[in-house]
Amino acid sequence: MPAVLSILLLPPEVLSVIFYWTVCDLQPHVPHSVRSQAYDLLSISHTSRYFRRVALDDPLLWSFVPFMTGCHEDFFAAILRRASPIPLHLQIVENAQLHQRPNNRTWSLLVRNRSNIGFLSLHVAHGVSGCLAKWLLSTRAPELRECVVMFHGAQPVSLNLQNFNNGCVFDNYAPVLKTLDLVNCHLPPNHARFPQLSTFSIRNTCIVDPTESLARLEDLHLWKPSFSGLRSLVLFTAFATPPIDISNRVALELPLLSSLMVIANATVCHQLANMLRFPSNCDRIITVQLPRGRKSTRRDAEEAAMAAASFIPKGIVYSRSWIVMHPKLHTIRFMKETQLIVMKFDLAHLEVMRGPPLVLHLMRSNLPALASSPFLSRDLFLGNIWRKMAELLSDAGVLEMVTSLNLDFHPLDPYGPVTAYPLMYGMQNVLSIGALESTHVWANPLFSWTLVSGDVFPKLQTIVVRLQEEELDMSARKCLSTYLFNRQLVHPIPKVLFSVAPALRQQLGYAFPDAIRICLRQITQDFPKSIMIDWIVAAN
Numbered sequence: 304m305p306a307v308l309s310i311l312l313l314p315p316e317v318l319s320v321i322f323y324w325t326v327c328d329l330q331p332h333v334p335h336s337v338r339s340q341a342y343d344l345l346s347i348s349h350t351s352r353y354f355r356r357v358a359l360d361d362p363l364l365w366s367f368v369p370f371m372t373g374c375h376e377d378f379f380a381a382i383l384r385r386a387s388p389i390p391l392h393l394q395i396v397e398n399a400q401l402h403q404r405p406n407n408r409t410w411s412l413l414v415r416n417r418s419n420i421g422f423l424s425l426h427v428a429h430g431v432s433g434c435l436a437k438w439l440l441s442t443r444a445p446e447l448r449e450c451v452v453m454f455h456g457a458q459p460v461s462l463n464l465q466n467f468n469n470g471c472v473f474d475n476y477a478p479v480l481k482t483l484d485l486v487n488c489h490l491p492p493n494h495a496r497f498p499q500l501s502t503f504s505i506r507n508t509c510i511v512d513p514t515e516s517l518a519r520l521e522d523l524h525l526w527k528p529s530f531s532g533l534r535s536l537v538l539f540t541a542f543a544t545p546p547i548d549i550s551n552r553v554a555l556e557l558p559l560l561s562s563l564m565v566i567a568n569a570t571v572c573h574q575l576a577n578m579l580r581f582p583s584n585c586d587r588i589i590t591v592q593l594p595r596g597r598k599s600t601r602r603d604a605e606e607a608a609m610a611a612a613s614f615i616p617k618g619i620v621y622s623r624s625w626i627v628m629h630p631k632l633h634t635i636r637f638m639k640e641t642q643l644i645v646m647k648f649d650l651a652h653l654e655v656m657r658g659p660p661l662v663l664h665l666m667r668s669n670l671p672a673l674a675s676s677p678f679l680s681r682d683l684f685l686g687n688i689w690r691k692m693a694e695l696l697s698d699a700g701v702l703e704m705v706t707s708l709n710l711d712f713h714p715l716d717p718y719g720p721v722t723a724y725p726l727m728y729g730m731q732n733v734l735s736i737g738a739l740e741s742t743h744v745w746a747n748p749l750f751s752w753t754l755v756s757g758d759v760f761p762k763l764q765t766i767v768v769r770l771q772e773e774e775l776d777m778s779a780r781k782c783l784s785t786y787l788f789n790r791q792l793v794h795p796i797p798k799v800l801f802s803v804a805p806a807l808r809q810q811l812g813y814a815f816p817d818a819i820r821i822c823l824r825q826i827t828q829d830f831p832k833s834i835m836i837d838w839i840v841a842a843n
Contacts, residue, residue, distance in 0.1 A: 341368035392424075453486035544568060624636060624708050628713060635692070751785050
């Protein structure tokens, strides 16, 4: 009872904030997500007279929960009435149920309130024409700030609005629209002008073959009148591969862009890099998709590398880098203060020709210790990607400026250290290296074998070892010790720093300082005696 009384004593302003966080968890890409929030708010308003008065007196709460599909007309009318005059956050799931059981009163309420929609989330089920979605997208939207349109199905859909109004998006009138997110659909711009647009995305999640995309790369410039203030651009498998290079004919200026995310094949990536003009300090995450449905060749590897490297800005010094090699995705990241650039290679559908084992090439590169390794032609293909990437990044002066490097080689991709060798060789000024997962790197024998030469990381001062448990894997300890002893013969490494996970510190409690010293003494007992051992508690 005291707990109940204390809740009832909270002032209306505090209760309203609590109610707000109960219902404002918007998930625009999840169908029917608003339905449960609407009924949660309804339950809150029926808890007590005090709760009901607080809930009914705050129209902002009700503006977050209007939905149409499966909503009783009286409840829909009550939500709209209680939300007035706040702009609505409306979610509509257009499915067979909505068309088979139309409710004239609900539809008329929607028509009367369409100009008061501030956030619109449209989901169109597979096999449904989407006529309601097209009608809403063709009407004026004076209050609309965010719009998400998502089609569920196996193929992208073209939203032809020619039969609605004048065929223009929002009848060419959405003066405060800031976000437009198109998922599995293409919306012809028709020279639309949205002066406040800051976030624009086209994401095709249903496409397997990029040639199935309905949008053409040259159509992107038709959005130019709306892109003068654009700050975020997302293009996921958005365009079909152009038959000819159009990047030199069509330029798109994006003077305020701060974030660019692209998933595309090498041809589209390369042309986008030449077409788009944006600030050098813009964050960019580029994923190059390798060819699907055919065997990839060495030429494909080089083109993928050149496409990714074409997004590298000139004249920027990146001090931190991450190399992450997983079986289905290889990634390299660079960071300068808060600026981030990420280049990824999607290997999920990689098919390669059978060729000579990579070991022959390694032996020619003076790595005879790997002569017995059963390398596959897949590893040779990946080696070609990163060899070309290392060449391009070195020419751009990117690798030589890196001073801090983090690595992650997945256990199912054990030849990661060899694949990444050209990159690591180019990082001559690295002072510290760490591992995102200690056992994935330090327990990999190829790591010490590949980097035993003093030509790799000649200025290395510190190895950072993540410690998530009181024990370090035995194979990781052995390989790390071997590497440290081998480096003593060329360029000694003076320090090993253990980064202790906050969870481990919490687990050890008050005994943490003494326990961690005992733990490190056991882990480092086979390390060279000249190496200094230290530890820190990692940030969350």
